[in-house]
Amino acid sequence: MTTARLTLGPVLCHWPPEKLLDFYARIADEAPIDTVYLGEVVCSKRVPFFEDHYGEVADRLKRAGKKVVFSSLAEVMLKRERI
Amino acid sequence: MNRPELVCPAGTPSALRTAVDAGADAVYCGFQNATNARNFPGLNFTIDELGKSVAYAHARGRKVLLAVNTFPPAGKTALWRDAIDVGHRLGVDAFIVADIGVADYARRTASDTRLHLSVQAAASSPEAIRFYCREFNVRRVVLPRILTVSEIQALGKEIPCEMETFVFGNHGLMVEGRCSLTNYITGLSTNMDGVCSPAAEVRYAALPGGGLASQLGGFTIDCFAAKEKAGYPTICKGRYGTACRDTPYYAFEEPVSLNLSPLLPDLVRSGVHAFKIEGRQRSRAYVRAVVAAFRQCVDAIVSGADPQLAELAALTEGGKETEGAFKSKSWR
Numbered sequence: 001m002t003t004a005r006l007t008l009g010p011v012l013c014h015w016p017p018e019k020l021l022d023f024y025a026r027i028a029d030e031a032p033i034d035t036v037y038l039g040e041v042v043c044s045k046r047v048p049f050f051e052d053h054y055g056e057v058a059d060r061l062k063r064a065g066k067k068v069v070f071s072s073l074a075e076v077m078l079k080r081e082r083i
Numbered sequence: 084m085n086r087p088e089l090v091c092p093a094g095t096p097s098a099l100r101t102a103v104d105a106g107a108d109a110v111y112c113g114f115q116n117a118t119n120a121r122n123f124p125g126l127n128f129t130i131d132e133l134g135k136s137v138a139y140a141h142a143r144g145r146k147v148l149l150a151v152n153t154f155p156p157a158g159k160t161a162l163w164r165d166a167i168d169v170g171h172r173l174g175v176d177a178f179i180v181a182d183i184g185v186a187d188y189a190r191r192t193a194s195d196t197r198l199h200l201s202v203q204a205a206a207s208s209p210e211a212i213r214f215y216c217r218e219f220n221v222r223r224v225v226l227p228r229i230l231t232v233s234e235i236q237a238l239g240k241e242i243p244c245e246m247e248t249f250v251f252g253n254h255g256l257m258v259e260g261r262c263s264l265t266n267y268i269t270g271l272s273t274n275m276d277g278v279c280s281p282a283a284e285v286r287y288a289a290l291p292g293g294g295l296a297s298q299l300g301g302f303t304i305d306c307f308a309a310k311e312k313a314g315y316p317t318i319c320k321g322r323y324g325t326a327c328r329d330t331p332y333y334a335f336e337e338p339v340s341l342n343l344s345p346l347l348p349d350l351v352r353s354g355v356h357a358f359k360i361e362g363r364q365r366s367r368a369y370v371r372a373v374v375a376a377f378r379q380c381v382d383a384i385v386s387g388a389d390p391q392l393a394e395l396a397a398l399t400e401g402g403k404e405t406e407g408a409f410k411s412k413s414w415r
Contacts, residue, residue: 074205074258074261075205075207075227075229075258076207076208076210076211077207077208077229077230077234081208082208082209082210
């Protein structure tokens, strides 16, 4: 029998960085989740608010035994989104 | 100047003949199942009907493009393979595909039939489009309705395939091929079952005072006063009460139709190879009027004359038109 595994998709809401940091800290410490998808998938204008934090969030999730996958934008159109 | 192809919708064999007779260069259609994105009862083609329709179009020098543009769920790919096999046997001129598995199958088993990338694939960047060209020899991309004319012009210089843009008809704001709103209410997927707001779930309920409520799966999507024309309950175009407004409003978007006829000359100059009219679910009268109007428009542009724009507002959804993102990003 296979064991069910849980995956958390990228957060779609535009939360303040503190709230997002707190959310991922709780996922790392408290949630029975195996894989976490990080990254901004909705709007590239939101990226600067959180991009400096991805490293530390990913490290913390990995230390908690989670597999971390980085997600990119769902709809890429602009030059700056393609770099 | 290149002569752009006019690509027109057909939900039935008679609509296909109407579109051909009204001047369509190519007609797109689908089978009566989940393999195409307009899977409504009473619409689409049997194998026999498609065979006869291909013969009708080819006898007049026109093309038939087969939409196989939904995403097969895991374990249920046989239906999509069959659609490609049958379309190939009947000699359709191109497959319109969105799913990479379907694209791969068509490339391997029907390599002499052109592949067009459906708008449902939502390929909007040169990298994404070049991927489909490289991996599956896609010859034309149907662009998502999110690019401005100048972005389309720039994009054309970076990709090795033809570009097709929608110019008239339904205009949704969702990421193309990714909308899950219908799933939430009906359990059916627009992208896998091919149907947004399935007819079996639609009800119109009388309201006190003579109005009508349009409902989907028991949820009210909109309420219309006695004098208002009641629309189809498409979730993204309903009026909803929310905490931030006193009265219900179009929380997603207003029901408007895309009409790019004023931008056609710019689109031709931008190197667009084909113009697509939406509306496989629409009547023959609609197909005839819209196709004839755009035929006249395109011919005028190509011959260097000023296009005479026919009055199409009456045929648009709710009588309202938009140029969407094509003219400016500020349209929302």
